[in-house]
Amino acid sequence: MADVIRITDPADPRLDDFRDLTTADRRPDRPGGKGLVIAEGVVVVRRLLASPYPVRALLGVERRIAELDTEVDSAMPAYVTSADVMAEVVGFHLNRGVLAVAGRARPWELADLAGLKRLVVLEGVGDHENLGSLFRNVAALGFGGVVLGPGCSDPLYRRSVRVSMGHVLAVPFTTATEWPGALKYLRENDFQVLALTPRADSLPLSDVTADGKVAVLLGSEGPGLTDEAIAAADHAVRIPMSGGVDSLNIATAGAVAFYALGRGDRGAG
Amino acid sequence: MADVIRITDPADPRLDDFRDLTTADRRPDRPGGKGLVIAEGVVVVRRLLASPYPVRALLGVERRIAELDTEVDSAMPAYVTSADVMAEVVGFHLNRGVLAVAGRARPWELADLAGLKRLVVLEGVGDHENLGSLFRNVAALGFGGVVLGPGCSDPLYRRSVRVSMGHVLAVPFTTATEWPGALKYLRENDFQVLALTPRADSLPLSDVTADGKVAVLLGSEGPGLTDEAIAAADHAVRIPMSGGVDSLNIATAGAVAFYALGRGDRGAG
Numbered sequence: 001m002a003d004v005i006r007i008t009d010p011a012d013p014r015l016d017d018f019r020d021l022t023t024a025d026r027r028p029d030r031p032g033g034k035g036l037v038i039a040e041g042v043v044v045v046r047r048l049l050a051s052p053y054p055v056r057a058l059l060g061v062e063r064r065i066a067e068l069d070t071e072v073d074s075a076m077p078a079y080v081t082s083a084d085v086m087a088e089v090v091g092f093h094l095n096r097g098v099l100a101v102a103g104r105a106r107p108w109e110l111a112d113l114a115g116l117k118r119l120v121v122l123e124g125v126g127d128h129e130n131l132g133s134l135f136r137n138v139a140a141l142g143f144g145g146v147v148l149g150p151g152c153s154d155p156l157y158r159r160s161v162r163v164s165m166g167h168v169l170a171v172p173f174t175t176a177t178e179w180p181g182a183l184k185y186l187r188e189n190d191f192q193v194l195a196l197t198p199r200a201d202s203l204p205l206s207d208v209t210a211d212g213k214v215a216v217l218l219g220s221e222g223p224g225l226t227d228e229a230i231a232a233a234d235h236a237v238r239i240p241m242s243g244g245v246d247s248l249n250i251a252t253a254g255a256v257a258f259y260a261l262g263r264g265d266r267g268a269g
Numbered sequence: 270m271a272d273v274i275r276i277t278d279p280a281d282p283r284l285d286d287f288r289d290l291t292t293a294d295r296r297p298d299r300p301g302g303k304g305l306v307i308a309e310g311v312v313v314v315r316r317l318l319a320s321p322y323p324v325r326a327l328l329g330v331e332r333r334i335a336e337l338d339t340e341v342d343s344a345m346p347a348y349v350t351s352a353d354v355m356a357e358v359v360g361f362h363l364n365r366g367v368l369a370v371a372g373r374a375r376p377w378e379l380a381d382l383a384g385l386k387r388l389v390v391l392e393g394v395g396d397h398e399n400l401g402s403l404f405r406n407v408a409a410l411g412f413g414g415v416v417l418g419p420g421c422s423d424p425l426y427r428r429s430v431r432v433s434m435g436h437v438l439a440v441p442f443t444t445a446t447e448w449p450g451a452l453k454y455l456r457e458n459d460f461q462v463l464a465l466t467p468r469a470d471s472l473p474l475s476d477v478t479a480d481g482k483v484a485v486l487l488g489s490e491g492p493g494l495t496d497e498a499i500a501a502a503d504h505a506v507r508i509p510m511s512g513g514v515d516s517l518n519i520a521t522a523g524a525v526a527f528y529a530l531g532r533g534d535r536g537a538g
Contacts, residue, residue: 133518133521136516136517136518137516137517137521139511139516140510140511140516140517141508141510141511141517142510142511165516167516239409239410239528241409241410241411242408242409242410242411247405247406247408247409247434247436248405248406248409248410248524249402249405251521252402252406252520252521252524255517255521255524255525256524256525256528259508259525259528259529260528260529
């Protein structure tokens with residue numbers, strides 16, 4: 001049972017972590033801001049509660065807090081208020097009726113991730129929704145972690161957390177400090193690095209066998225992977241497509257590759 | 270070269286087909302409304318121009334109309350105006366700078382689609398973005414057409430057209446008049462109908478061979494397929510998942526299934 005605290009004044013300073021989420025320069029989830037992680041909705045708040053991120057407080061309407069009440073301990077403040085007061089605090093009307101806020105967890109290192117069997121490496125994925133969808137697909141299809149190369153956004157940004165359905169909170173990730181050095185490091189640590197690209201001279205995905213450790217390298221939808229990144233991979237691979245090179249969204253292309261490369265040892269699943 | 274007509278008055282009646290696109294009861298792309306098809310942005314307008322839909326007119330800023338000018342004939346009105354006038358006409362600021370409007374084409378019949386080798390059948394897919402993404406994935410991965418069962422939205426709705434990147438304009442689709450009779454009809458026409466569902470007693474996707482005609486049946490993300498629809502299929506199949514049954518978006522799950530079932534005869538693609 002949470003420590004339920006009823007609040008009627010939208011200016012109450014105890015709600016400051018939840019304030020003005022849409023105002024860019026005050027958003028608490030901005031890197032360089034307070035660095036907080038925001039979860040929206042019962043499903044995602046549950047995933048935040050189950051994650052390594054230290055949850056500070058919940059804010060919600062009566063009914064949503066009641067749904068979560070038994071899942072948090074008595075030291076956890078759960079601020080209950082009306083939908084209107086919530087809207088005034090966060091800056092928009094929140095359909096999902098509940099938010100939770102957490103601090104950041106200790107970041108993973110590339111060396112931690114190199115112990116996993118399957119990784120995704122991203123280059124230039126700046127779109128928060130694509131990033132969130134990628135994490136959702138990584139979690140669903142059994143890839144272990146994500147390495148963020150240059151040009152990637154913060155996956156803990158509020159919109160990425162929401163689009164990932166909270167799965168970004170369960171998937172280890174790290175930011176590469178050297179590029180494309182991180183790819184070299186993965187190859188030295190027994191990963192087969194496969195660069196997914198629509199280039200005509202790449203191998204069809206179905207021709208690749210992936211019995212050992214695999215890292216799938218994905219670039220952004222527009223410019224795609226840099227030549228440097230492709231050159232640092234073991235192979236360039238492509239999904240055979242009918243409708244032109246822009247036909248699959250990056251997160252969808254990722255899902256197809258994760259499925260195709262992961263089937264080997266999930267077997268009947 | 271289009272018939273370029275410069276317009277400065279947002280009330281000009283020649284722009285009526287483009288007017289108030291966000292006002293629900295006036296939206297020209299609503300079924301029951303004028304039944305028009307709206308394409309946004311150069312890429313999607315190009316796909317509309319290449320489609321069977323009869324294009325009536327273009328509206329855009331100078332630079333975007335110039336990009337498309339050589340692709341349309343002299344009978345095509347291309348209204349050139351400022352970004353501000355465009356925003357006033359359509360009701361929002363349009364980043365993509367150009368729109369085209371078309372009438373509806375002759376609808377396909379189920380019998381037309383039954384001549385194709387691979388189909389997708391949807392039940393209860395009401396979300397316009399998911400519907401658009403599904404059409405994009407159908408086009409990319411070589412599935413020939415889409416059958417819309419009960420509870421599906423109109424794929425020619427403006428947002429679906431945009432999210433599909435215009436691929437909805439190239440993929441034949443039809444609305445099933447009998448349900449689940451349409452599935453029975455497909456089976457009688459040599460289709461193997463595969464219902465994609467997270468049910469534990471379904472077959473893993475990798476256990477299914479699809480050498481002949483295949484129809485993949487997909488339901489909405491929340492409630493999933495109805496028992497009637499699953500019972501009318503040949504097999505229930507699932508994508509083995511790690512992260513729980515909500516882990517893949519419907520369009521993404523579709524893409525994985527289209528890839529897995531389509532690989533057979535695309536070969537090295």
